[in-house]
Amino acid sequence: MHFGQPENANQPSKKDVERDKEVKDRLREDGEYIAAEKAHAALLDEASAKLAELQEAGMISGRTIIPAGYSAHKGAKITELLMQSGENELVEKIRDGLKQRTLLLKRIRHRLQIEIRERKSKEHRALLIPYTVPIEMMIMKL
16 A cells, blocks of 8 residues: 555445446346357367267276366366367367457457446436536526
């Protein structure tokens, strides 16, 4: 903490928390986001299927548990098993997909934040308009 800086300077404001919650809620309904998540899930399904094939062929130990699912932890485990099996092309495909997914997610979040900010600004202006006094009225009172 720097001199003169409030203690809660690193904490998000109430407005930021509300906006982030709305972004998260709207993100689940965004078509672009849904398509990216489905593509990522399909890629992990493909990788899991490849690992199952390798396990049946005896290239991976029968005791190795092949993760099924789409969490970051399971994706990392799938990638690790693919690397150990020498499936570098599929590993690169997953990593590239993750990079594109991350960039897309940032872009969508940014777009939603701007939309929310603009909407709230319009709502705020609409509330203030009845209470504003035209310049001519102010001049006349002088």
